[in-house]
Amino acid sequence: MYPQQIHSYLLQFFNENNCQVLNDNDHYINVQLTIEMDKKIMNRPFYWKYLECTDGEPSPAQLTFITDKNRLVEDIKGEVIHFGSPRLSQLFQATKEMGSFVRMYERVVDKFEPQTILTPWLAVNYKISYYSDQTKEILYSLGINLMTGQVKEEFQELLSGVDLTTTMSENTFNLPYIIKPIRALERLDGIIDTFIQKADHKWAEEAKLRWQKDRKVLEYFYEGVENKPDCYEIEKEAMDQQYEARIKIDIINGGLFYLK
């Protein structure tokens, strides 16, 4: 992420969370947190507990984030924020928590069309992680039509071209779904499982070979030792954990979409 991208990310994040941006200077921003946001990111539960107990006047923090230190000429104190800085990871996490489930309708502006029918879709964004002593991650964005069961990949990219709102436009009505969303979710989970089954798992084979090789070396060290010491068992266990191939499936977010 470039400084400019981070800058817009912050602006958007605070705007969406109703935190007033007091000063936006293209390489630093000054923002007034809401009470809610302060509780979320300032990590000071005792302060808030104290206020509640004493019925005091809350004063949520005002923060300055410097998004491009190299361009800073002003004498400004603030948190330098860059890709990889702990604060940005924290905001990513907060974004994830506050953007997990949505229900959106496609906006219909054409008033002359008598009535528009919207079809319900379930969209789910998956992250699959392969783990051994090395890692790799794959992103899948799937959408399933709740009328027909049709499945589309790269669904999130598809949605980015659609004008969506949280309320249904006038003169539109949505079809009641035939496939229940929870059932549809199970179907998508099944598809992900199939993806994983069909994928090339050479990585796991290779990890196993590395594991076997290390194991042989260890056995050689203790060859002929009758009562193997504790550290032999410890070493063996460490090796199992190091090379064991695991796959982790995470749902990043998902939701219901009513589309034309």
Add this chain to the structure above:
Amino acid sequence: MIIEKSSAWKEGFTERLENREAWDNWTLYRMSYEAVKTNLITDFNGLQSPKYLPNLTPLAHQLKVAETVIERMNGKAILADEVGLGKTIEAGLILKEYLIRGLVKKALILVPASLVNQWIEELNHKFHIPAMQYKKNYDLDHCTIVVMSIDMAKRSPHKENIYDQEYDLIIIDEAHKLKNHKTKNYEFVQNLKKKFCLLLTATPIQNNVFELFYLISLLKPGHLGNYETFQSSFSVSKHNVEHDDYLKELVNQVMVRNRRQDTGIEWTNRRVQIIPIVFTQEEQEVYDLISDLKNVCPIFSDAFSMITLQREMCSSKEATSLTLTNMLQKCIKPEDISYMEGIIQKLMVLEVNSKAEKAYELITQASDKVILFTEYRATQTYLQWYLQSKGITSVPFNGQFNKNKREWMKQLFKEKAQVLIATESGSEGINLQFCHHVINYDLPWNPMKLEQRIGRVHRLGQEHDVHIYNLAIQNSIEDHILDLLHVKIGVFEQVVGELDDILSAFKKSI
């Protein structure tokens, strides 16, 4: 294959479907997806960490080490770059990479007590890794990245507390301190679960090839075979390494080592010389009397204290007299006592210290900052007085100094004094690139100590050629020490690889 999934999202989704919770914000939804996409690790290979560290510019050799360790050595390695090439940076890069990839959740970093703060500082500021120092009564369950002195870690109850934790990565700095497999340190590390493990040392061999065997056996037992097979195939006598290439190959599978000249950085030269010194007649007489002690009486025949005495005599009469006085108290027979008193008397009337005079001469010639290393505290004090009497300012430096005093002495040296007189324990963890003359007033047994000493000045940031003077008294024990140093350097080079000049520019063949 194990597949992990969580039902948390499904539960949250059900809550919304049944109208018990509100739906989330669409913009945040999109931003969240984009963030995951940006952070996605799309390849098993390659390093993610550099893009997370825009304010750190690792050197090419440091990045290469991190990559090699992760991809080819499966995260278990000895990082053995020469002193001053940034082993801490390499370890930091590897730790960061594993943290980003989610392969390491908890890490334990064991270092000498004097380096704890430096590690915390570097990890936090350069790598944004929230490392903390372990203190008594801390609950290790809550410390994810913890830095601790190894001497504390090996003791109860800390030892047990550590064993109870599940660490994914163990880093041990100055790992040559684990060379002896009979120590508590070694045993402690041996029983530690080491999934990923980095051992940092510039000097994996200090005296003999078995040290490397034990170090590697700690990291990867069996890699060099077990003790019996290793002994029979690689060591006829301690200093004679056969099958060099084969052993080197095996070692290189678990060890990465960069030399200064491999780094692509312009390094200043090392100008190393041995300065031979001849005792005055009076000094020689006392030295011979001391050497003869063992023939005078059996209570003096202990080889170790004899060698100590001889070395001290090569250093200063102050160092010698302390030991001699102690020995005198053990004497019972009157003739031993009088012999001893005779030596002490002769010693005390010595007026010239040939070595100190030579050192003074070198310091005057240099007419610049000089670091002088001695093995003895008594010599340190004497030299300070001696140089003072010649109008040369100096400051002492010991390992026992606390952090503030070390900093203060360093500052005094930089701004006021011409000479820093350090004892051995002062040679770890101070960086003095502003100085480029090193006098090894006394020679240690171990060539790697010399390397550590030189490393204080000859490191990244040094702009001048570095002059190193090794003082050795002719026809004394120091001749023998020199020979032994040459042999040990030979062993190191056969197994580990070339060393920068330590003793002199001319390599002696064994």
